[in-house]
Amino acid sequence: MHTYWETTGATMAFTHPLDHALLERYVPRDARILDYGCGYGRLTAQLEELGYRDVQGVDPSAAMIERGAREHPGLTLTRQTALPLPFAAGSFDAALLFVVLGVVPGDADQNALVCELARLIRPGGVLYLSDVPLQDDERHSRRYEEAVAAAPYRAYGTFSTPDGGLFRHHRPEQLRALLAGNGFTVEEERTGTTATLHGHTTRNVQLVARRDAPAG
Numbered sequence: 765m766h767t768y769w770e771t772t773g774a775t776m777a778f779t780h781p782l783d784h785a786l787l788e789r790y791v792p793r794d795a796r797i798l799d800y801g802c803g804y805g806r807l808t809a810q811l812e813e814l815g816y817r818d819v820q821g822v823d824p825s826a827a828m829i830e831r832g833a834r835e836h837p838g839l840t841l842t843r844q845t846a847l848p849l850p851f852a853a854g855s856f857d858a859a860l861l862f863v864v865l866g867v868v869p870g871d872a873d874q875n876a877l878v879c880e881l882a883r884l885i886r887p888g889g890v891l892y893l894s895d896v897p898l899q900d901d902e903r904h905s906r907r908y909e910e911a912v913a914a915a916p917y918r919a920y921g922t923f924s925t926p927d928g929g930l931f932r933h934h935r936p937e938q939l940r941a942l943l944a945g946n947g948f949t950v951e952e953e954r955t956g957t958t959a960t961l962h963g964h965t966t967r968n969v970q971l972v973a974r975r976d977a978p979a980g
């Protein structure tokens with residue numbers, strides 16, 4: 765995990781919206797739900813407010829989990845710094861993955877993360893992902909090109925912010941391939957807009973994917 769998430773990043777307000785109607789279509793109230801990369805428990809708390817009773821969040825940042833315990837006492841938020849997570853295979857009916865791939869820029873790290881979610885979500889369960897696609901405005905295009913010139917070994921769309929953060933914007937087809945390669949089938953995809961951590965507005969992409977049943 766980047767140290768940003770123990771310092772500046774841990775003071776920010778996260779923004780990607782949870783679409784309640786979309787969630788309710790795929791996830792019943794008695795589902796066991798994992799909020800992966802839960803930060804300070806923003807969405808874990810929303811799930812409980814919506815009446816989901818079996819919800820827990822995990823995040824590698826001690827600062828995030830401490831903030832979550834202060835802001836939402838009573839939620840089950842735990843710090844987990846390494847994979848595999850200490851849960852049995854198929855322990856969850858659903859998981860949220862909100863703007864976590866966007867802060868884990870390496871292909872191999874992203875793949876390990878989604879592979880772990882494929883282990884944890886039971887066949888037929890769902891993953892609800894929200895992240896940031898490549899933006900097509902001039903400010904972002906310039907930022908991507910400058911980042912490629914400075915660090916050509918990083919995936920296109922990866923860039924640093926002046927406050928020390930490292931982020932990646934994705935081609936939607938790359939997100940779909942990452943999910944398909946780890947045994948998920950995308951059932952729904954939509955785009956919207958959201959505020960960024962740095963006071964701008966970006967497009968977001970949300971995908972709901974179902975964990976495939978084992979072959980045979």
Ligand SMILES: C[S@@+](CC[C@H](N)C(=O)[O-])C[C@H]1O[C@@H](n2cnc3c(N)ncnc32)[C@H](O)[C@@H]1O
Pocket residue numbers: 765766769778779780800801802803804805806807823824825828861862863864867868877
């Ligand atoms: C932009 S925040 C989003 C938090 C939360 N999902 C939300 O939407 O409110 C990104 C979170 O990912 C966490 N994170 C960073 N590296 C991670 C990793 N390798 N695995 C899981 N979470 C990670 C950070 O600590 C941070 O809490």
